[in-house]
Amino acid sequence: MKNKNILNYMLAASIAIGASACKKGLDLNPISQATTTNSFNTADDAEAAITGVYNTFSSQDYYIWDNVYYGDVRSDNHYSGGDNQEFNQLDLLNISPTNSKVYGDWAALYNAILKANLVLQKVPAITDAKLTATRKNQIIGEAAFLRAFNYYQLVINWGGVPLVLTPISTTDPSETNTARASVTQVYDQIVSDLQTAVNNLPDTYGSDASVNKARATKGAANALLAKVWAQRPDRDYNKVLTYCDAVINSPAGYALVTNYSDLWDAAHYNSSESILEVQFNGTTISNWSPGLLLPPSITNTTWRKFITPSRDLAKAFDAQGDVVRKNQSILFENAPWADEYWSTKVGGSVPFSYKWRNFVNGNSISRQYLLRLADIILLKAEAQNALGRPAEAATTLNIVRKRAGLQNTTATTQADMALAVENERRLELTQEAQRWYDLVRYGRAETVMNNLVETNLVTGQRVNYNMTKEKELLPIPQTELNRNPALKQNPGY
Template sequence: MQAKNILYMIVFGLVLTGCNEFLDLEPISEETTEVGYDKEGQIEAALTGAYESFQASQYYAWDKVLFQDIRSDNHYAGGDNPEIFQFDWLTVSNTNSRLFEDWSNLYNAIAKANVVLERAPLVTDPALTETRRGQIMGEAYFLRAYHHYTLVTTWGDVPIMTAFTSSTDPEEIRPSKSTQEEVYDQIIEDLELAIDLLPDTYGSDASVNKARATAGAANALAAKASLQRPNKDYQAALDYIAAVEASGANYRLISYDHLFDGNHYNNDESILEVQYLGGAEGNWGPQMHLPPSISGNGWRKFTTPSHDLIDAYAAEGDNVRQNATVLFEAVSWVDEFWGNTPGSSIPFAYKWKNADGWASADRFYLLRFGDVVLLKAEALAGLNRLAEAVTEVNRIRNRAGLGALTAADQASQAAMMTAILKERRLELAQEGQRWDDLVRFGEAVSTMSNLVEIDLRTGQAFDYPMDASKIFLPIPQEELDRNPNLN
């Protein structure tokens, strides 16, 4: 067994090295891959390595919030990093190093899923049952779909990668972009395969069921993709959501406080979450957000809730979700939006509760049922089934201690969509959803163009230079240099 483990570590290390820079892949010999994945334990380890991308990638640890919340009207950048300010100010250059790092990490994650999909059918070890082989492939199809979804929502037209390549042929390692619709078609195709192969649960252990892709996770992501794609498919989204609701996993809404108190992960509302355990398996993201009283250090943090977000909570009287999402604290530094003098009280992102010196056990929900309920409302409203949509939104509002939607909110399809978008903001702030929501509802340009935030240093409103060209981020220059087919 020790020799097998050593062999796996060597082979998988080669895979990671070969995939680290998406369009500059080092070839992996046919002989090496043939030897490396012929045992049940080796293919299971390869799958574990594919899941590990959620923990290892900077995107899922923090840049998801940067790209979605800081880039939108939810948060300011804070901190002192010029590259991060670019996202807040909507001036992102294609030489911004975070673009290349995240692009590479996401395609690396897809490559790891592709290795599993290519090797799993060839494992002859009798210890690998056909049922488990199918599950492994279903999990890998889901992972490939999830990362392609992240790529297409971030960059728009992107290459589709459905095979791990050991070739040096420029035609294979320098692919052209596919259209958004083509990418979404591939995502749905992969998720349909995953749905057929995956169970509702793997047993009674929630720490397993919330850590691994299930049929519920695949249906939930398929619903999101059906609504996010340029040509929305409202009925398909409802069909996928019906499958989530009927799942043997019995997903349900729980107390909003429990969702984000740091003590109730792997709960009934969670569909899939990143399983940070703390220590060597810890989450460094909370240290970037939390105030000095919790993080233990006094430097300026990098995710500051905006006046516009706090005003949105106040306008709705939404104390439950604001208190779970935001914590105000006096600070020693000067914040140009909340207090232009030291000692001002400013808000901190608070959905993570424990910093633990860069090694937190706080989790990130990749998919949760509260999001699905609001997606159902959106799909119903898209089909002009407004009364049914109201019922779903009110489930979320009632959970937050708020009253039902007003008559004005449900007076028309347009009014209902506006109410749903507002509800999604209050429900999902700091969960890496806001930018995608604005794009999907066709509100990204108008929201950011009309955003009024006062820079206290000058007393002037900050100018957000938003137009349609900035809906998607630019492909990193390093990739354009490697692959002229991406231009």
């Protein structure tokens, strides 16, 4: 296989397999470990193995909150908050290759990929009669989707990365050390995996939403294909439109929930709008990140919190008169600390990231949506406009605006519509790890970040983000470069 450090993580974690199989829903608790040589003989082995791949969504920092740093804190949506210098590097776009968060997330994503590789290699050979052909194909589709999903996170953050497509069986550097594939090669592999997923996955697994929103489905694969064909450098908006329509018209019956607040109140998870979400239950599988973001009135803690909404984000909501989504995304409260962007005095009004608002006795069922319909509807509007159909884009855009209580867009020209879609995605999807990649896709990351007016109230100085083209990508972790001489650093680092 490819990279020695990836190998170390695989050998340390092995593959989660051998305990209880997946029954009605997904049990995402850690499962007992087994080696690649004595497992994968039974249907239970296959179920436990695929559950182990899903486990990354609930067990790794990347999907719990680090992706919001990459997608929102790096952008104009949020400040890092707190006093962790490695988080501040992401906020100020001054990221070091030795940043431990960058290294940890790289390793976690590859760990998930290696688990998926093992499933894809071993499950087809299982002869247990309890593993029906239909279920075997579904598991193969799920593993292909999950490998693609994790590679998508790698390519949008680091660009071209090593393609690791078979399980590790050696520590020989000649096998584990390899150069980076090109960005196009990584995207091509993602598309190939997602086509396998579409061909093998059902629209639903039955009537239980807690299963249908926890597992990869045909709708999830089509949704990711739409995002992939928009994000890759050789984007194809005709394909984006095709895959968006496949989701919107899916037999799974995806539909926007009536009230935007229903997405976040913890009483309406696994809704018709959800395509894929992590099934935190607050007990055996609890989300700890809300305790790091929510105000003292909810957490009963007085230490400074992280991922603070920016002044520019608040202004963007106000400029649109967008009360509905602002109130569901930002909660203002007097804080028992000073904040360099909002209040230099202790006890001043400070905004808190509010979408993950459930927090009871230190536990939470608050969830990130890995994929949801509003994202796909707005992506459809983007594709329609890019294809020279701004009037159609307006009709699509207004579906989301209406749910937010806003009037129809006034944009009519293609240029104005492009900015309208960009802004709508910002307000709809804030704190959902999308903004940075939108700016990169639109070729506007440098313009937006260098024109951003944010003032440090302590120093009285405007923040200089010094955004460059090279900073669109994260640095390859220095630890990886040290271990694998075939890897090359991203330009600018």
